[in-house]
Amino acid sequence: MLKLILGVGLALSLAAGAHATSVVGTGAGSFANLSSCDNLGGSKDCRIVNTSYGSNTQVQWGSQSSSTNFKTPSTLTSTAVGINVNTDAIGVRIGQLDWYNSATLRLNNSLDVFAVNWSMAVNFTAPAGPDAQGGELFALTIKNPINPTGDSAYGLSFTDLSNLGNSFSLKGVTVSNLRYQVVDGAGSGITTFKNNVWYNDEFNNASLYILADFKGPAMPPPPPPVVTPIPEPEIYAMLGVGLGLLGWVGRRKKLKENAAA
Numbered sequence: 001m002l003k004l005i006l007g008v009g010l011a012l013s014l015a016a017g018a019h020a021t022s023v024v025g026t027g028a029g030s031f032a033n034l035s036s037c038d039n040l041g042g043s044k045d046c047r048i049v050n051t052s053y054g055s056n057t058q059v060q061w062g063s064q065s066s067s068t069n070f071k072t073p074s075t076l077t078s079t080a081v082g083i084n085v086n087t088d089a090i091g092v093r094i095g096q097l098d099w100y101n102s103a104t105l106r107l108n109n110s111l112d113v114f115a116v117n118w119s120m121a122v123n124f125t126a127p128a129g130p131d132a133q134g135g136e137l138f139a140l141t142i143k144n145p146i147n148p149t150g151d152s153a154y155g156l157s158f159t160d161l162s163n164l165g166n167s168f169s170l171k172g173v174t175v176s177n178l179r180y181q182v183v184d185g186a187g188s189g190i191t192t193f194k195n196n197v198w199y200n201d202e203f204n205n206a207s208l209y210i211l212a213d214f215k216g217p218a219m220p221p222p223p224p225p226v227v228t229p230i231p232e233p234e235i236y237a238m239l240g241v242g243l244g245l246l247g248w249v250g251r252r253k254k255l256k257e258n259a260a261a
Contacts, residue, residue, distance in 0.1 A: 021087045021173055021216040025124035025132070027094040029078035030056040037061065037114035044069055045111055053080045059116050061144065062104025074102040074144075074151065078118060079207075087173060087216030091181075095120050095210035101151050101189075103202040104144075111144045120164065120210070127171045134168030136160050150189060150201040156180055156208070157196050165212065172217040181209045 037046035046061040047070070058077045065071035079096040097118070104111075121135035141154040161178040168175075182193040189201020193208070200206045 019087075019172075019216050022126050023083060023085050023087060023089065023092070023124065023170070023173060023214050024126040025083040025094075025122060026080060027083060027096070027120070027122045027210070028054065028057075028080040029095065029097075029118055029120040030054065031059050031076075031078065031116050031118055032056060033115075033117045034059070035115045037111055042069075046114060048116070051077060053078060061111055061114070061142070062102060064102060064104055066105055072102050072104075074104060075100045076116075076142075076153075078120075083122075083124070085214060087214050089214045091211045092214060093209045094122055094212050097208045098185075099153070099191075099198075099200050099206050099208070100187075101200040101202055101204055101206075103148060113141060113143050115139065115141050122164070122168060124168065124170055127173055129169065129171060131167075131169050134164060134166075136164035136167060148202050150199055150204070152200075153198040154196070156193075156198060161210070164210070170214075174215040175212050176215065177211075177213040179211050181211055183207045183209065 031048045034046055034048060038044050039046045039048075045063070046059070048056050049058050049060060051057045057079075058075055060070050060073040060075050062073050063069055063071045064073075075098075077098040079098050081093050081096050083092060083094060085092050118138040118140055119135060120138060122133065124132040138160050139155045143152045143154070145151070161180070165175055165178045180193055180198075182191050182198060183206065184191045185205035185207060187201070187204030187206075189204035191198070191200045191204060191206035193199075198206075198208055
């Protein structure tokens with residue numbers, strides 16, 4: 001299917017002209033504090049599990065079976081990303097959430113609206129600090145209405161992006177224009193991001209990226225050119241007249257000396 005890319009961000013311009021600087025690091029996250037859903041006992045309808053990206057990196061909710069918990073549930077996964085670019089670099093991914101929205105059964109009303117916290121962290125190994133690690137807590141609210149209407153995730157604010165960007169600093173590199181971008185993946189539906197709300201259709205895979213721009217240090221001004229003065233034509237003419245006059249005086253003096261002898 002045709003991939004749909006939508007981007008919303010904080011518009012900041014980048015000046016041209018900089019030394020190329022390597023920016024290397026990782027972006028990762030985890031979930032905690034599920035609330036307003038049943039995550040205890042034998043009939044749970046929401047939970048946090050581990051994945052290959054680390055501990056507590058996936059939220060699951062709902063089931064497609066009335067007798068088995070979490071059969072093909074909806075999933076929200078905090079995906080680890082690697083950062084390895086040279087400045088100046090535009091639209092670098094520093095964080096990612098992957099969402100599969102399953103058409104789960106509606107067995108009770110406990111999943112109409114529930115909440116979970118996503119802790120996003122970045123760790124840069126190059127360039128050096130002064131503070132090469134940072135992070136931000138995103139308080140997410142998931143609205144899970146009656147199928148087939150898709151679900152929505154709230155709590156992805158630009159204030160959180162600003163806090164994330166201000167939580168770390170890199171020597172000689174300016175980080176700016178942090179923004180969200182959603183990408184529609186495989187599935188029969190679509191995904192959108194509007195007014196800080198991420199929507200995803202049933203049976204659809206989607207991703208949300210946190211992007212940033214990295215600008216290297218400004219280039220120093222070039223040294224002034226060394227200029228060798230070039231004599232003007234008039235100077236050459238005067239020099240020629242002077243040399244000719246000296247020659248004439250010398251010849252005249254010699255003639256007088258010869259005549260006196």
